[in-house]
Amino acid sequence: MYSGINISQTDARPMYLQIMEQIRARVAARDWPPGKELPSIRALAAGLNVSVITVKRAYLDLETEGVIVTRHGKGSFVAEVNGLAGELREEQLAEHLQQAAELGRQLGLTEEQLAERLRRAQRQTGRKE
Amino acid sequence: MNDKHIDMRNVRKIYRFFTLDDVSLALEPGQIMGFVGPNGAGKSTTLRLLMGMNSPDAGQIRVLGHEIPEAQAVAKRDIGFVSAEMRLLPHTTLGWHMEFMKSIYPEWDGGYAATLVKRFNLRPEQNARSLSLGEHVKATLLLALARRPRLLILDEPTTGLDPVARHEVISELMDVLRDESRSILFSSHNTVDVERISDTITFIDRGRIVDSDNKEDFLERWRRIQLQLPDGVELPALPNIVKREVDGQFVTLTTNQFSAGLRSLIGPHVTHVHRMSLEEIFVANVMHHREARAQ
Amino acid sequence: MSVVTRKLIAKELYVNRWFIVGGCVSGVVSVLIAATGKMGFNVGALTWLTTIIATGVMLGLYGIMNERKEHTLQFVLSLPLSIADYVRAKMLGLTACFLVVWLVSSGAALLLVFAKDTVADGIAPYTVLLCVFMLANFTVVLCGSLHAQSEALTSAVIVVTNMGVSIFMFTVAPLPGIEKYLSGPAPVWSSTFWTVLGCELAVLIIAFTLPFFLAARRRDFL
Numbered sequence: 001m002y003s004g005i006n007i008s009q010t011d012a013r014p015m016y017l018q019i020m021e022q023i024r025a026r027v028a029a030r031d032w033p034p035g036k037e038l039p040s041i042r043a044l045a046a047g048l049n050v051s052v053i054t055v056k057r058a059y060l061d062l063e064t065e066g067v068i069v070t071r072h073g074k075g076s077f078v079a080e081v082n083g084l085a086g087e088l089r090e091e092q093l094a095e096h097l098q099q100a101a102e103l104g105r106q107l108g109l110t111e112e113q114l115a116e117r118l119r120r121a122q123r124q125t126g127r128k129e
Numbered sequence: 130m131n132d133k134h135i136d137m138r139n140v141r142k143i144y145r146f147f148t149l150d151d152v153s154l155a156l157e158p159g160q161i162m163g164f165v166g167p168n169g170a171g172k173s174t175t176l177r178l179l180m181g182m183n184s185p186d187a188g189q190i191r192v193l194g195h196e197i198p199e200a201q202a203v204a205k206r207d208i209g210f211v212s213a214e215m216r217l218l219p220h221t222t223l224g225w226h227m228e229f230m231k232s233i234y235p236e237w238d239g240g241y242a243a244t245l246v247k248r249f250n251l252r253p254e255q256n257a258r259s260l261s262l263g264e265h266v267k268a269t270l271l272l273a274l275a276r277r278p279r280l281l282i283l284d285e286p287t288t289g290l291d292p293v294a295r296h297e298v299i300s301e302l303m304d305v306l307r308d309e310s311r312s313i314l315f316s317s318h319n320t321v322d323v324e325r326i327s328d329t330i331t332f333i334d335r336g337r338i339v340d341s342d343n344k345e346d347f348l349e350r351w352r353r354i355q356l357q358l359p360d361g362v363e364l365p366a367l368p369n370i371v372k373r374e375v376d377g378q379f380v381t382l383t384t385n386q387f388s389a390g391l392r393s394l395i396g397p398h399v400t401h402v403h404r405m406s407l408e409e410i411f412v413a414n415v416m417h418h419r420e421a422r423a424q
Numbered sequence: 425m426s427v428v429t430r431k432l433i434a435k436e437l438y439v440n441r442w443f444i445v446g447g448c449v450s451g452v453v454s455v456l457i458a459a460t461g462k463m464g465f466n467v468g469a470l471t472w473l474t475t476i477i478a479t480g481v482m483l484g485l486y487g488i489m490n491e492r493k494e495h496t497l498q499f500v501l502s503l504p505l506s507i508a509d510y511v512r513a514k515m516l517g518l519t520a521c522f523l524v525v526w527l528v529s530s531g532a533a534l535l536l537v538f539a540k541d542t543v544a545d546g547i548a549p550y551t552v553l554l555c556v557f558m559l560a561n562f563t564v565v566l567c568g569s570l571h572a573q574s575e576a577l578t579s580a581v582i583v584v585t586n587m588g589v590s591i592f593m594f595t596v597a598p599l600p601g602i603e604k605y606l607s608g609p610a611p612v613w614s615s616t617f618w619t620v621l622g623c624e625l626a627v628l629i630i631a632f633t634l635p636f637f638l639a640a641r642r643r644d645f646l
Binding site for chain 1: 159161299327328348404
């Protein structure tokens with residue numbers, strides 16, 4: 001089946017988020033390289049013992065994020081790095097940075113203090129993976 | 130053309146001490162619906178009505194396009210029914226039942242049946258009388274699954290099963306849905322399983338449908354919001370608050386229509402916003418409806 | 425007749441196979457005992473009656489009531505059949521089971537009457553009436569079981585019909601058209617005989633066909 005992808009019942013996060021995270025991790029680690037076909041929604045649902053609707057939602061959100069691409073009638077594939085995926089990511093980053101800058105201003109942080117916060121966050125993300 | 134697998138509309142069934150009222154249910158092919166309700170809510174009654182074992186006093190029932198109970202013989206060719214109450218015939222073995230089903234249903238898959246016997250840890254030579262409750266459930270599930278019916282109607286299919294058996298049964302049920310032309314309706318108390326594998330969920334209480342929606346929407350709509358209100362601060366009028374608990378400064382609100390809009394309406398004193406498990410949603414939903422009905 | 429109905433009749437015969445075998449053996453043994461002399465005749469006759477009554481009760485009670493109680497009814501009703509199909513299969517199936525025992529036992533009894541010299545052939549008409557009465561009795565029990573919704577009512581039906589056996593024996597035997605020929609050397613098929621037989625067959629036919637019109641139309645079976 002899909003050993004390795006595991007949906008935990010005790011994890012407080014919703015199942016669709018867990019699926020998304022595990023797929024994203026595999027994509028980031030190149031285990032699932034760009035262009036690789038994802039299992040069909042029904043196949044993954046049956047393999048994980050999770051409802052079809054949950055897998056559908058995960059795939060939809062992953063597509064919005066640009067991690068995967070769905071070709072109607074053909075299936076879902078890991079997105080190519082340079083393409084719509086990258087653009088969406090760029091947009092998201094710009095948005096997040098803007099929000100961070102605004103929050104930093106509200107909290108009264110200096111540019112250097114805000115940059116330090118960003119560095120700390122990067123280190124944490126690095127550690128998680 | 131209506132190709133729903135189950136189309137139940139405004140069904141009414143009157144018993145001496147209980148009435149099933151205005152029950153409507155729809156199941157699309159490729160879907161699995163979890164049917165949840167307290168004991169005595171009317172789950173078994175509803176499922177028996179779908180199988181033509183009882184007739185409604187009002188309303189219409191169509192299963193796989195056939196009128197029920199009039200055309201039940203035809204409909205049941207393609208329906209697998211399992212109830213935790215069901216027992217195998219006495220003085221016979223499981224093997225005999227398998228042969229019996231094979232002789233009645235041409236779609237019987239002997240190979241799959243043999244696989245299930247092993248997977249469910251059963252033996253064909255077992256006499257019906259010697260089976261425990263859990264073994265009866267597994268046996269009747271086997272007899273239903275091996276026919277590969279288009280529709281499965283299951284009344285508490287995980288009753289009496291140990292965790293390993295439950296896992297095996299759930300895996301088999303999910304395998305059924307690899308085929309998008311097949312569907313499952315199952316009733317259960319086990320909200321953990323229902324939450325995990327259902328596409329849609331229907332709640333029933335005291336003979337009435339309380340709520341019915343797709344699972345992800347349920348999980349997104351319901352929230353428990355905790356606030357700490359400083360003295361003198363009042364909350365504005367809020368829509369869709371199903372429950373309000375106050376303990377001094379600490380307030381807990383339960384909502385069934387959570388949105389960013391509601392969040393901002395509530396204001397700045399929110400300390401936590403919790404998602405709710407299906408079990409919590411179920412209890413809150415039923416309590417809310419009982420209060421509403423009492424008024 | 426649909427495949428399912430046929431299979432269910434076969435299933436009835438299979439599930440009740442031990443009652444059938446036991447009943448046949450008991451019936452034949454009773455007749456053999458009855459052949460052993462005057463005392464034996466009384467004992468044999470009693471066990472013969474008990475055999476047929478017990479078989480009828482077991483099939484009528486066990487075959488229908490227990491199926492409801494033991495929840496095997498849901499299993500059968502989940503098969504591709506209508507309630508009418510089920511009633512039909514039950515009637516035909518259980519009757520088939522009883523008929524095996526009845527034919528064997530009645531045949532053995534009549535064989536005793538005609539083959540054994542010490543048993544007057546004149547008793548043959550009465551024996552025939554008794555046998556047909558037992559068959560009619562069974563169909564009434566079956567009919568009652570299929571229509572009765574409660575175990576209490578079904579049991580009442582069974583008790584009443586069994587009382588009927590005694591009543592039959594006490595009222596029919598002394599009938600003028602029957603009594604005087606009982607110990608005769610040859611069977612006399614008097615008009616009384618035909619009248620009683622006619623009544624029995626009428627009851628039998630009514631009891632047998634009623635479920636096909638009533639119980640089969642039931643909209644609630646559980």
